[in-house]
Amino acid sequence: MDALLDVKNINCGYGSLQILWDVSLNVSEGEIVCILGPNGAGKTTLLNSIMNLLSIWDGTVSFQGNEITGVDTSNIARMGVGYVPEGKYLFEALSVYENLLLGAYTVSDQNEIKKRIERVYSLFPRLAERKKQASGTLSGGERQMLAIGRALMSEPTLLMLDEPSMGLSPKNTMLVMDAVATLHQEQGVSVLIVEQNVKAALDISNRGYIIEHGRISYSGEKKDILESKEIQEAYLGV
Ligand SMILES: Nc1ncnc2c1ncn2[C@@H]1O[C@H](COP(=O)(O)OP(=O)(O)OP(=O)(O)O)[C@@H](O)[C@H]1O
Ligand SMILES: [Mg+2]
Numbered sequence: 001m002d003a004l005l006d007v008k009n010i011n012c013g014y015g016s017l018q019i020l021w022d023v024s025l026n027v028s029e030g031e032i033v034c035i036l037g038p039n040g041a042g043k044t045t046l047l048n049s050i051m052n053l054l055s056i057w058d059g060t061v062s063f064q065g066n067e068i069t070g071v072d073t074s075n076i077a078r079m080g081v082g083y084v085p086e087g088k089y090l091f092e093a094l095s096v097y098e099n100l101l102l103g104a105y106t107v108s109d110q111n112e113i114k115k116r117i118e119r120v121y122s123l124f125p126r127l128a129e130r131k132k133q134a135s136g137t138l139s140g141g142e143r144q145m146l147a148i149g150r151a152l153m154s155e156p157t158l159l160m161l162d163e164p165s166m167g168l169s170p171k172n173t174m175l176v177m178d179a180v181a182t183l184h185q186e187q188g189v190s191v192l193i194v195e196q197n198v199k200a201a202l203d204i205s206n207r208g209y210i211i212e213h214g215r216i217s218y219s220g221e222k223k224d225i226l227e228s229k230e231i232q233e234a235y236l237g238v
Contacts, residue, residue: 002064003026003028004027004029004064005063011023011058013045023215033209035211036198036209036210042214045214046211051083052069052073064157078106080156082151084147084162088143090135094135106154116152123182124149144168152183162194166196174200
């Protein structure tokens with residue numbers, strides 16, 4: 001069976017500066033896969049190139065068996081890839097509710113939109129309590145919940161998250177990771193998650209890749225990553 005997301009031999013960069021070197025990775029339906037690696041390794045570049053926010057030099061990206069290399073970002077989103085970029089971009093002046101509505105801009109059925117908003121509120125009750133609040137005044141944890149909630153409004157088949165724990169307290173990190181695990185269990189959403197918080201990411205993942213200096217240096221099952229002495233020394237601080 002085809003992988004849900006299949007990235008093959010990608011090379012790309014900025015100007016003439018190459019960042020990703022022959023990167024291949026895949027996510028099967030129903031999996032949570034994490035990408036780990038140090039600052040500047042190319043993790044965000046990889047997600048941006050999957051979404052065609054950055055053009056790749058060569059290699060291919062396929063989703064559900066169809067090649068999406070070079071397809072417009074908005075069309076990739078419409079096909080079912082949800083992306084929560086690093087930095088939690090929100091429409092600051094708009095309320096929580098309005099931000100969620102914008103996430104469903106491709107849906108015209110009002111009942112369907114209502115249903116999806118309720119689903120987001122049940123996943124993140126905090127957002128329901130603050131639905132009228134301007135998103136610019138939310139706490140870091142609440143902003144991350146809203147960024148994820150907004151991506152969920154398009155009901156993605158695959159959700160890609162770039163460092164959702166960034167800037168969050170351990171408690172909020174757990175809350176966000178638990179929500180991702182719940183989404184996966186209850187709605188069958190597949191997930192590709194970039195994280196620096198190795199423990200939190202591995203906790204909910206089936207498999208992982210490690211990227212260093214723009215190359216995949218390791219890939220394996222969660223158990224193998226957790227048991228690898230080298231990885232523990234490099235990433236788990238033990
Ligand atoms: N727009 C850009 N123009 C030039 N170089 C860039 C650009 N964006 C990123 N880079 C460089 O590409 C390399 C990879 O950056 P990237 O943001 O993909 O790393 P990352 O693994 O996501 O790091 P972090 O964990 O800090 O978010 C870095 O050296 C970065 O400086
Ligand atoms: Mg990054």
